[in-house]
Amino acid sequence: MSSSWDWQVFLQDTGGGETYLDWLISAWGWTLSVALSSMVVAMVVGSIVGICRTAPSKALVYFGNTWTELFRNIPLLVQIFLWYHVIPSLFPPLKSVPSFLLVVFGLGLFTSARVAEQVRAGIQSLPRGQTNAGLALGFTWPQTYRFVILPMAFRIVIPPLTSESMSIIKNSSVAFAVSISELTMFAMQAQEETSRGVEVYLAVTLLYFISAFSINRIMLVVENRIRIPGYVGGGK
Numbered sequence: 001m002s003s004s005w006d007w008q009v010f011l012q013d014t015g016g017g018e019t020y021l022d023w024l025i026s027a028w029g030w031t032l033s034v035a036l037s038s039m040v041v042a043m044v045v046g047s048i049v050g051i052c053r054t055a056p057s058k059a060l061v062y063f064g065n066t067w068t069e070l071f072r073n074i075p076l077l078v079q080i081f082l083w084y085h086v087i088p089s090l091f092p093p094l095k096s097v098p099s100f101l102l103v104v105f106g107l108g109l110f111t112s113a114r115v116a117e118q119v120r121a122g123i124q125s126l127p128r129g130q131t132n133a134g135l136a137l138g139f140t141w142p143q144t145y146r147f148v149i150l151p152m153a154f155r156i157v158i159p160p161l162t163s164e165s166m167s168i169i170k171n172s173s174v175a176f177a178v179s180i181s182e183l184t185m186f187a188m189q190a191q192e193e194t195s196r197g198v199e200v201y202l203a204v205t206l207l208y209f210i211s212a213f214s215i216n217r218i219m220l221v222v223e224n225r226i227r228i229p230g231y232v233g234g235g236k
Helices: 008-009 020-052 060-071 076-089 092-096 097-122 126-138 141-156 156-178 182-195 199-228
Strands: none
Touching: 008 020, 008 092, 008 141, 020 060, 020 156, 020 182, 060 126, 060 156, 076 092, 076 097, 076 156, 092 097, 097 141, 097 156, 126 141, 141 156, 156 182, 156 199, 182 199
16 A cells, blocks of 8 residues: 655645645744743742742641642643633633633643652752751851752753653643644644645644754753753762
């Protein structure tokens, strides 16, 4: 059995004055917009929650642990539907919020729980002597975290944060469930309209790979630039 591929399918008109290639590029832009915006939310919120989980305050530790377990143990797609269908019903002003922002918050907060776990692990992997040294110098706990603990911890967690950043690119595909025209929605609709599923899904797969691999390379450059020469982690 032989099959012929027709890559010119992307030059066909969609019926709306644009080609499938135009639609593909636009969908890629939506995917990157969702992923990068969610990444910002995840990194900011996850870092704060991760710090709370290692704070001397029991209330902050309880808050951080509750947040992490809540968002980590509910499936992502369910959380997206909660943000899109349930939460706006409970808080009517959110009904005017674009679905793009709801997906960004949903994906960002879901990932923040994973980022918080990485930040917590990074902080707790540092020798306790560093915290004691900061306190001995007269720093308060917030100052010790800001000037001593966090600069080291964030360097340590760059590799796992790279994996989380790449996962956000892939997890952004859930945006199709709330009618955002990202890559997965493009693939489903273009395949249905053109019956060229091989070409469409190969193109979409390639763009997902390029996006995730680019994040990987960027984070590797960041890791190399901020690495502390001669530092080897571990110890208590």
